[in-house]
Amino acid sequence: MRSRFLLASLLAALVLPLTAQSADSNVVVVLNSRDATVTLLDQQSYKEISTFPVGKEPHHLMATPDNKSLIVANAVGDELVFLDPKTGQIQRRIKDVADPYQIGFSPDQKWFVSNSLRLDRVDIYRYDGTNLKLDSRVPLPKLPSHMAFDAASTTVFITQQGSDQVSAIDLATHKVKWTLPVGKLPAGIVMTPDDKYLLVGIMGADYVEVIDWRAQKTIKRVKAGVGTHNFRALGDKRHVFVSNRTSNEINIFDQQKLEMVGSIPVPGGPDCMEVSEDGKTLWATLRWIKKVAVVDIPSRKVIKLIPVGRSPHGVYFANRAGDK
Numbered sequence: 001m002r003s004r005f006l007l008a009s010l011l012a013a014l015v016l017p018l019t020a021q022s023a024d025s026n027v028v029v030v031l032n033s034r035d036a037t038v039t040l041l042d043q044q045s046y047k048e049i050s051t052f053p054v055g056k057e058p059h060h061l062m063a064t065p066d067n068k069s070l071i072v073a074n075a076v077g078d079e080l081v082f083l084d085p086k087t088g089q090i091q092r093r094i095k096d097v098a099d100p101y102q103i104g105f106s107p108d109q110k111w112f113v114s115n116s117l118r119l120d121r122v123d124i125y126r127y128d129g130t131n132l133k134l135d136s137r138v139p140l141p142k143l144p145s146h147m148a149f150d151a152a153s154t155t156v157f158i159t160q161q162g163s164d165q166v167s168a169i170d171l172a173t174h175k176v177k178w179t180l181p182v183g184k185l186p187a188g189i190v191m192t193p194d195d196k197y198l199l200v201g202i203m204g205a206d207y208v209e210v211i212d213w214r215a216q217k218t219i220k221r222v223k224a225g226v227g228t229h230n231f232r233a234l235g236d237k238r239h240v241f242v243s244n245r246t247s248n249e250i251n252i253f254d255q256q257k258l259e260m261v262g263s264i265p266v267p268g269g270p271d272c273m274e275v276s277e278d279g280k281t282l283w284a285t286l287r288w289i290k291k292v293a294v295v296d297i298p299s300r301k302v303i304k305l306i307p308v309g310r311s312p313h314g315v316y317f318a319n320r321a322g323d324k
Helices: 002-024
Strands: 027-032 037-042 048-053 058-063 070-074 079-083 090-095 102-105 111-116 121-127 132-139 144-149 155-160 165-170 176-181 186-191 197-202 207-212 217-223 228-233 239-244 249-254 259-265 270-275 281-286 291-296 301-307 312-316
Touching: 027 058, 027 070, 027 281, 058 102, 070 102, 102 144, 111 144, 111 155, 121 155, 155 186, 165 186, 197 239, 217 259, 228 270, 239 270, 249 270, 259 301, 270 312, 281 312, 291 312
Parallel strands: 058 312, 144 186, 186 228
Antiparallel strands: 027 037, 027 312, 037 048, 058 070, 070 079, 079 090, 102 111, 111 121, 121 132, 144 155, 155 165, 165 176, 186 197, 197 207, 197 228, 207 217, 228 239, 239 249, 249 259, 270 281, 281 291, 291 301
8 A cells, every 4th residue: 555655646746747837838829710720739849739619710819918818819700719828728708799800909908909801890899908898880891801009009000901901090089080092902910119100911912011100101112922911020129020921931021121131931821920939939820731830030941830720820829029
């Protein structure tokens, strides 16, 4: 009996630290849009931890302002699913959120904005730190896609893939302030760290359109790859990665010089991206080949391709670089 007790104690001593480490480690959350699932990956070993159903067409995701939850937007499922950002486990669901394709919080955390791509409108919710309450529905023609905010939370800027425009919505009145024609199929949009310019990925062409949003005019078109799509900041308040789904590359854009300073070949239609906290690795979903690429940023080379589900889109992990 004593030997059994000692063996059990030894096993417990070995298992407990492993369990604690697993609970505290950060997983990589990948949305498989076509499969209606989430895949969780181990950030160190690159191996799959689990895959589970989450709802129809999960496209984009983002953390809540307090970083206690990760929101998955199920566009066709008409719901938001809250996950634990470190473990990927489901915390709760909010149903009857119509067609949440792209989502975002205003910097002052007063507003939660949801782009309803299929419904040609933008839904604006009041946010009290926990709950969402629908305040306004703003019609936009056509196919409102991605969004960005100014630093003062006065305006949300929306790309419209179906009408080749960017619109500015006043967050005080929820009215459209202006609409600007841009290139074909505008997709991702971000604000530069100095709050001066909007960068728009022109998916129907091969460039980033730079907009002076205060003057309401395009000031520059910067050559990128074909199918210019989305952005992810390096976290140094200067450089941002630009994915190009058709030419299979990710560009590096200098937000001070407003020019490209590098390119990384990434096969399979790179789309959404995530950057490690130390700025050394870039993770990108590959929409066409059911994989996630891990890029070594210093060498600008893909070091790993990880199988996931069909049409992987959003990707996130908690130990991430800043958004500027």
